Amino acid sequence: xxKQIEHIVEWLKQKGEEANVKGMLVGVxxxxxxxxVANLIKKAFPENSLGVIMPxxxxxxxxxxxxxxxxxxxxxxxxxxxxxxxxxxxxAIKEQLKAAGTLNExxxxxxxxxxxxxxxMSTLYTIATNHNYLVVGTDNAAEWYTGYFTxxxxxxxxxxxxxxxxxxxxxEMAGYLxxxxxxxxxxxxxxxxxGQTDENEMGTSYDMIDKHIKGxxxxxxxxEIIEAMHxxxxxxxxxxxxPEPLK
Ligand SMILES: Nc1ncnc2c1ncn2[C@@H]1O[C@H](COP(=O)(O)OP(=O)(O)OC[C@H]2O[C@@H]([n+]3cccc(C(=O)O)c3)[C@H](O)[C@@H]2O)[C@@H](O)[C@H]1O
Ligand SMILES: Nc1ncnc2c1ncn2[C@@H]1O[C@H](COP(=O)(O)OP(=O)(O)OP(=O)(O)O)[C@@H](O)[C@H]1O
Ligand SMILES: [Mg+2]
Numbered sequence: 511x512x513k514q515i516e517h518i519v520e521w522l523k524q525k526g527e528e529a530n531v532k533g534m535l536v537g538v539x540x541x542x543x544x545x546x547v548a549n550l551i552k553k554a555f556p557e558n559s560l561g562v563i564m565p566x567x568x569x570x571x572x573x574x575x576x577x578x579x580x581x582x583x584x585x586x587x588x589x590x591x592x593x594x595x596x597x598x599x600x601x602a603i604k605e606q607l608k609a610a611g612t613l614n615e616x617x618x619x620x621x622x623x624x625x626x627x628x629x630x631m632s633t634l635y636t637i638a639t640n641h642n643y644l645v646v647g648t649d650n651a652a653e654w655y656t657g658y659f660t661x662x663x664x665x666x667x668x669x670x671x672x673x674x675x676x677x678x679x680x681x682e683m684a685g686y687l688x689x690x691x692x693x694x695x696x697x698x699x700x701x702x703x704x705g706q707t708d709e710n711e712m713g714t715s716y717d718m719i720d721k722h723i724k725g726x727x728x729x730x731x732x733x734e735i736i737e738a739m740h741x742x743x744x745x746x747x748x749x750x751x752x753p754e755p756l757k
Contacts, residue, residue: 511686514679515550518671522554522646525669529644533558535637536646537630537664538587539568539701540575542684542693543648543672545583549687550671551646552585560643561585564633566592566626568701575693582688588637592629600625623702627663634667644668652677652719656736657743658712665746676720712739 526534534551538544538561551559561583563576580587600622607613634645647667649659654673659665672680677698684694698708698716709715718732728736 511683514675515553515683515686518550519553522551522669522671526555526644529668531642531644533560533641533643534646534669535560535562535634535641535643536648537562537564537634538576538579539563540572540579540693541648541696541698541701542689543650543653543680543698545579545689545693546680546684546687547646547648547671548579548583548585549689552583558641558643559585560637560641561587562634562637563587563589564592564630565589566596566629569704572701575690575696578690579693582690584688590633592626592633596626596629599629619703623700624660624663626702627660627700628666631663631666638668646671649673650675650677650680651723652716654747655723656712656719656739657746658708658739659746661746676723677716678720 522534526532533555536544536547536551538548544561548559548561561576561580563573563580565573604613604618631645637643638645645667647664647670649665649667649670650672651674653659654670675683681694699706700708700711712719712735714732714735718728719736721728722733722736
C-alpha cells in the first residue's frame, strides 16, 4: 500500500507538470474517498493543494467530519456554502416546470440531488481557474464500474487517481494516511438526501461490487444488479458521441 501511495503521488505530480498547473484541489465531503484524495494531493503539492468544503443542505456531521479530515491532513481549505444558490436555482427551474405543467414529481428528488453535485463541480472549476489548479475526482473502481456518480457532477473532473482501487483498497489506503478513524468507519453516503446510504440506494454492497470487479464469485442477484448498473451507465464513461459525418 505504501508503494501504491507513492505511485499515485508521483503520477499526480507528473500530470500537474504536463498540464503546467501550480497545484490541485478536491471537494472534501467528510467521506473516505475525498479524505484519501485530499491526503494524496497534499503529498504531491504540499504548498499548492486545496480542500473545498461545500455544504448544500448537508448533514452537520458531514461538515464536522470534513473539518476533521482537513485538520489531520493539514491541507489548505476554504468553504463555499451552496445552500442558497441551490434553493434559488432549483426553485426557479421548478417554478417554470410547474407553470408549463411538466413537473415530474417522481424524478424531483434525483434532479434536486444531481444539481447539488453539478453546483459543486462548477464551484471547483471556478476556483481551479482562479488558482491555476486541476480538479481531482474521488471515484473509485466500484463507483466507476457501476456509474454511481453524477454525470458532469462529481464525475466532472480532470483526474481520477483512485479509479483502479476497489472501495476496500481505498479504505485500506486510508489507514496509511492521516484519515480520522470516524471517517474510515462510517457508512459511505452521497449525502444527496437525508439518510441516504450508497448501499441502500444501489441494492447491493461495495463488498459485492469489489468482489465482482476482482472476478470473484458473488450471488446471482447481486451480479444482476451490478451488471445492470454497468450497462445503464456506459454513456458516463465516454465523451458525448456525435453522428458519423454525412457521406
Ligand atoms: N444512453 C444514454 N446516452 C447518453 N446519455 C444518457 C443516456 N442515458 C441517460 N443519459 C443522460 O444521463 C443522465 C443520467 O445520469 P446522471 O445525471 O448521472 O443521473 P443518475 O445516474 O440517474 O443518478 C446519479 C446517481 O449517482 C449517485 N451519486 C451521485 C453523486 C454522488 C454519489 C456518491 O457516491 O457520492 C452518487 C446518485 O445517488 C444517483 O444514484 C440523464 O438525465 C441523461 O441526460
Ligand atoms: N459537502 C461536500 N463538500 C465538498 N465536496 C463534496 C461534498 N459532498 C460531496 N462532495 C464531493 O463529491 C464526491 C463524491 O462523493 P462520495 O460520497 O462518492 O465520496 P466521499 O464522500 O468522499 O466518500 P463516501 O463514498 O465514502 O461517502 C466527494 O468525494 C467530494 O469530492
Ligand atoms: Mg460521501
